[in-house]
Every structure is written in structure tokens, then in C-alpha cells.
Amino acid sequence: MTTPAAVPAVTPAVSGPPPEGRLAPQALDTPAARRVQTVSLGAGIALVGLGLGFLGLRMRRTG
Structure with missing residues (x-):
């Protein structure tokens, strides 16, 4: 049985407001x-x- 490899932690980037357009909520x-x-x-x-x-x-x- 093999040991799992370590996975580095990833921090998501901060995003701005959604773009204005046809599909905007x-x-x-x-x-x-x-x-x-x-x-x-x-x-x-x-x-x-x-x-x-x-x-x-x-x-x-x-019936």
C-alpha cells in the first residue's frame, strides 16, 4: 500500500463584483x-x- 502524496494548500484569489452583461443576475x-x-x-x-x-x-x- 502506498502513502498519499502531500498536496499544497491553495488560497483562492479575491475577485471583484460579477461583470455586467446579458447573464448578470x-x-x-x-x-x-x-x-x-x-x-x-x-x-x-x-x-x-x-x-x-x-x-x-x-x-x-x-376493483
Whole structure:
């Protein structure tokens, strides 16, 4: 069995702010962010309910 070689420690260089450009992150205002989250949560709950109802009807018909 061989012993592992020592690896020198590396300190990352300090970087500045991200460059401005097409892919720069942009913050949304608070009402828009809340509206998107609420719609997504409501749509997900509705789809789960529809899926459970569909499975319930399928199991009822086959049984």
C-alpha cells in the first residue's frame, strides 16, 4: 500500500463584483416574486389533487 502524496494548500484569489452583461443576475421586486411562488404552489397542489382523484377512480373501476 502506498502513502498519499502531500498536496499544497491553495488560497483562492479575491475577485471583484460579477461583470455586467446579458447573464448578470437581476433581482425581482417583492410582489412579483410572491405572486410567482403562490401560483406555482397552488398549481402543484391542484395537479396532485387531480392525480389522486384519477388514481382513485381507476382503482374503483378495476376493483
